[in-house]
Amino acid sequence: MSTFAHQFFSGLAMGGVYAILALALVMIYQATHLVNFAQGEMAMFATYMAWNMMDSGLPYWAAFGLTVVLSFAAGVIIERVIVRPFAKAPVLSMVIVFIGMVFIFNSVVGWIYGYEIKDFRSPFPEKAWFGNTLMSSHESGVIVVTFLVLALVYGFFRFTPLGLAMRAAAQNPASSRLVGIKVGWMLALGWGLAAAIGSIAGMMAAPVVYLDPNMMSSLLLYGFAAAVLGGIDNPWGAVAGGFIVGVMQNLVGAYLVGTQIQLSVALVIIIGVLVMKPSGLFGRVIVTRV
Amino acid sequence: MFTRRNLLLSGAAGAALAGLPAVALAEDMPGVTATEIKIGQTMPYSGPASAYGVIGRVEVAFVKMINEQGGINGRKINLISLDDGYSPPKAVEQIRRLAEQDKVAFIFQSLGTPSNVAIRSYLNEHKIPQLFVATGASLFGEPKQFPWTMGINPSYRTEAIIYGKYILANMPDAKIGVLYQNDSFGKDYIDGLKAALGDKAAKMIVKEASYEVSEPTVDSQVVTLQGSGANVFVIAATPKFAAQAVRKSADLGWKAERFLTNVSVAYPILKGAGLEKSKGLITAAYVKDPADPIWKDDPGYKAWAAFATKYMTASVITDGNAAYGYSVAQVLMQVLKQCGNDLSRANILKQAANLKDVKTAMFLPGVLVNTSPDNYFPIRTMQLQRFDGTRWVSFGKLLSD
Numbered sequence: 001m002s003t004f005a006h007q008f009f010s011g012l013a014m015g016g017v018y019a020i021l022a023l024a025l026v027m028i029y030q031a032t033h034l035v036n037f038a039q040g041e042m043a044m045f046a047t048y049m050a051w052n053m054m055d056s057g058l059p060y061w062a063a064f065g066l067t068v069v070l071s072f073a074a075g076v077i078i079e080r081v082i083v084r085p086f087a088k089a090p091v092l093s094m095v096i097v098f099i100g101m102v103f104i105f106n107s108v109v110g111w112i113y114g115y116e117i118k119d120f121r122s123p124f125p126e127k128a129w130f131g132n133t134l135m136s137s138h139e140s141g142v143i144v145v146t147f148l149v150l151a152l153v154y155g156f157f158r159f160t161p162l163g164l165a166m167r168a169a170a171q172n173p174a175s176s177r178l179v180g181i182k183v184g185w186m187l188a189l190g191w192g193l194a195a196a197i198g199s200i201a202g203m204m205a206a207p208v209v210y211l212d213p214n215m216m217s218s219l220l221l222y223g224f225a226a227a228v229l230g231g232i233d234n235p236w237g238a239v240a241g242g243f244i245v246g247v248m249q250n251l252v253g254a255y256l257v258g259t260q261i262q263l264s265v266a267l268v269i270i271i272g273v274l275v276m277k278p279s280g281l282f283g284r285v286i287v288t289r290v
Numbered sequence: 291m292f293t294r295r296n297l298l299l300s301g302a303a304g305a306a307l308a309g310l311p312a313v314a315l316a317e318d319m320p321g322v323t324a325t326e327i328k329i330g331q332t333m334p335y336s337g338p339a340s341a342y343g344v345i346g347r348v349e350v351a352f353v354k355m356i357n358e359q360g361g362i363n364g365r366k367i368n369l370i371s372l373d374d375g376y377s378p379p380k381a382v383e384q385i386r387r388l389a390e391q392d393k394v395a396f397i398f399q400s401l402g403t404p405s406n407v408a409i410r411s412y413l414n415e416h417k418i419p420q421l422f423v424a425t426g427a428s429l430f431g432e433p434k435q436f437p438w439t440m441g442i443n444p445s446y447r448t449e450a451i452i453y454g455k456y457i458l459a460n461m462p463d464a465k466i467g468v469l470y471q472n473d474s475f476g477k478d479y480i481d482g483l484k485a486a487l488g489d490k491a492a493k494m495i496v497k498e499a500s501y502e503v504s505e506p507t508v509d510s511q512v513v514t515l516q517g518s519g520a521n522v523f524v525i526a527a528t529p530k531f532a533a534q535a536v537r538k539s540a541d542l543g544w545k546a547e548r549f550l551t552n553v554s555v556a557y558p559i560l561k562g563a564g565l566e567k568s569k570g571l572i573t574a575a576y577v578k579d580p581a582d583p584i585w586k587d588d589p590g591y592k593a594w595a596a597f598a599t600k601y602m603t604a605s606v607i608t609d610g611n612a613a614y615g616y617s618v619a620q621v622l623m624q625v626l627k628q629c630g631n632d633l634s635r636a637n638i639l640k641q642a643a644n645l646k647d648v649k650t651a652m653f654l655p656g657v658l659v660n661t662s663p664d665n666y667f668p669i670r671t672m673q674l675q676r677f678d679g680t681r682w683v684s685f686g687k688l689l690s691d
Contacts, residue, residue: 003517006542010509017506115338117530119562136541209506210530210562214338218506250510259500259511260472 005134007250013139014208014222015246016146020201021223022230022238023153024194029232030157031170031190034094038101039198040220042078044213045105046071046199047206048113051120060123064203068196075195079188110213120206142204146239149200153235156193166190222249229270231283240282245270321395322633327626328368330388332400332409334376342401344606345424346371348615349399349622351601362626365633370394374405381405382412389418396421396638398622399442399615403427403474406439414438419639421625422618422668426553428478431666433643440642440661442618444669444691446478446526446551447485449574451691452672453549454486456572457494457522461547465496467520469511469535471527472500479526479551482691496520501531512538516546523548529556533563540567548572552672556610557581560677569679574672574689576657577617581608582681590651617650621659621668624648656688 021039028036036042046067053063082101086094124141132140157163168176169186176183201223202216209215222245230241248269253262279285321328333346353369361367370392374381381400388394389412396419400406403425413420414436422442423430426449430441457464468483470476480498484491497518499511508531515523516539523546525535532554539548540563550571560568578585585591594616598607606612626633628641645668648659659668671690675682 003513006513006517007510010513014507014509110338114341116341116558117533117562119558133543205506208509208534210533212530215506218504221504222506250513253510254514254517259514263502263505 002134003254007254008247009135009139011247011250012243013135013142013246014249015226015243016142017201017205017208017219017242018222018226018245019146019239019242020149020197020204021219022227022242023149023235024198024201025223025227026232026235026238027153027194027197028190029227031166031194032187033170034091035224035232036194037095037098037220038105039194040216040223041102041105042071042075042195043198043202044216045109046074046195047120047202047211047215048109050199050203051118051206051211054121060121064123067199067203071199072192072196075192076188078195079191083187083191084184106213113213115213118211120203120211122207138207142208145200145204146242149197150235150239153197157235162189222246225267225270229273229280231280233284234280234282237280237282241280244281319395319632319634320393322365325364326366326368327362327633328370328392328394329396329398329622330370330372330385330392330394331398332372332374332381332384332388332405334401335373337375337377339376339402342424342611343373344609344612345399345401345615345618348598348602348606348612349619352597352616352619355597355601356623362623363630367626369398374400374402376402376405378404378408382408385409385412389413389416394418395633396635398422399424399618401425403429406430410436410439417635419635419642421638421642422621424618426478427474428481428667429474433664433666438639440666440668442621442659442668444574444576444672445667446475446553447482448667448670448691449552449672450479450482450524450526451486452574452674452689453524453572454483455689456674456686458487458490461522464494464522464547465518465520466494466522466524467497467499467515467518467546468495468524469499469501469508469515469527469531471531472502475528475553476500476526479524483524486691501527503528503531507531508534509538511535512544513542516542516544521546525550525554527551527554529554529559533559536560536563536571537567540564552576555677555682565679568677571677573675573677573682575675575682575684576654576669576672577610577614578652578654579610579682580613580652581610593651613652617652620650621645621648624659654684654688 024039025035028034049070050063050067053066086097122138124137129137129140157167165181166186166189169181169183173183205219226241226245227238229244230237249262249266252265253259257265331346333343334340335343350369350371353367357366370388372384374384397413398421401424406423406425410420417438420439422440426443426446428445428447430439468480470479487494497515497520499514501508501511512535523539525532527535532550548571550573552573552575555573594613595607625642629637643661643663645659645661654673657669657671661668671688673684673688674686675684
């Protein structure tokens, strides 16, 4: 029983990381209707920045805040400088740009910091919370942070004029322009927010998986799976998807098929769900009028 | 215009061209002149494994020192060390260049299992010795199939056999859980353990859990292994996953005797896992840890430190990989000395397979290099060590497979 509980909760904690990454993907998708393959590598780069700041003596939360702000700025700049010129290009060109960015971030970081793993501090105390023996404080902390980010994202889109403007810009650019929304800036804002959320995912993942230039490649795969499973246009769905993928991955590996093919089986289940519900478990069904 | 005659002619020309390097390679002593012997190697100076590049740099510096002292048997050594970025296709390209353009006598210490597998057939076909490949995979000690290829590191299998023997002797009722990387590296440990435990293996190994390098963590596997009731935990994992496994097993409060592959015992890795959580780990070693003050009066260490200060920079002294490269370079010199003036490829291989109790500066005391035509595993002795929270402390006798 205790083994089952451990599997469940360690899956839940990893699921939290997938969920935050999925939220970043949802963010960009909401703003641009594109999926950013370089999201993971951007987050990895941000995590290295945070590590650098802490290494030079900054306290954790200062480095955390600064990283989130810098990531936001970097996201905006990337949109303005790299993505904007491709605005009218076919989607495939955009995909190539994203893939190019994956390799650029990966090799630049490897070149600057090297490929050895680095220890990344957790902001949460060493001792587990409330005598909880099933989860370390970092694992519980990740789940709390996941819900905080979710609340922020949800609140932003639901209750702020800016969030409303962003949703409008993505859904109907032409009309939005007519009512005075600066659509171009809304896209840049989406990129910035996605980069900021991604950096949080990186900083939450690094204490568990350790910091190295390849840390995000596998995480992003699960983040994608989570976003698509939950419905890529729905923040709640993305978070639910993250937790489902994390827990399922552990339980499938431990009790169903053994560790050798746990990844394949987890993905088979996801594909199965999507065959029945193509827009994801919680996604909006889009009807196109012809 | 394609006539049959044209085709025949061009075919003949092609055959003649293709034959050229073969003729060159079939000379008596390729790569050797009255004053020089050329040796080639590829190293990961760039890319994900570039931390190992220091091995190549040490060996090039060592050769420089030998040349300044007059060389071996009156010949200078020219060690051509090229970058392969830890990429097998690039290694193949560089090795062909070394063999066909530079015409080296043999290949020495090329690094990495995948790269060495990739170049092994080519070198064996052309009968070019592939000596002391820098990896512990047990693939590189098969004199019947690949007579021109020889390893140097104790194989992962040897290491696992040593763990198995220790467990059998000291914990005969052990229940063993193994975490292994799902490739030839990890499976060598499973093989070795089973070989050492013999018919008790089925009873003693209660659970095996594998992981893929593409997985983010092995936490789930560690939980499964603990849940199996194992009281011995063997960790056959590369650094990142090893650190995760060490930390998770401590976090779970799992009181098991933990064995950690010597691939992942470097101090920064344990620091990543947490030094307190790494306490009590057991590994098997064969190289002196140059960062350990216990060696400060050891003559071998002193020679190494003096060399590193003069020919490299003082900062490499404490690098275990660098110390390893220094010792392997000494083994190479022994082979060249034994060859005398007959530096044909056949004789180089013959002497490499005829090493008797070769001592080096930075291998642990009692770890001797021995080979024979049917033993291509030069090092088969290791020393068990336990981590005390700050350093690895040797205990017990030397063990062999």
